[in-house]
Amino acid sequence: MGLGRTMLRFLFVSAISALLIAALVRRWDEILGLRQREGIVSYRDIESAEQTRAAYESERIELDRTVLPGISIRS
DSSP, X not given: OHHHHHHHHHHHHHHHHHHXXXXXXXXXXXXXXXXXXXXXXXXXXXXXXXXXXXXXXXXXOOOOGGGSSSSOSOO
């Protein structure tokens, strides 16, 4: 009788623990989900991205292919 009661307590504690862990994981996912940004894009965001892209393109340095390291194409 003692072993059966011990197993019943073990199963009960295991079930309660599993339910608590599942609830906490679901809550954690909801909290992290709120921090993720939705796909809402405004015109100002697009304008800002275009300006940033244009600034990077204007600063890009074109390299001569003969000065890049590696195997020489002249040989």
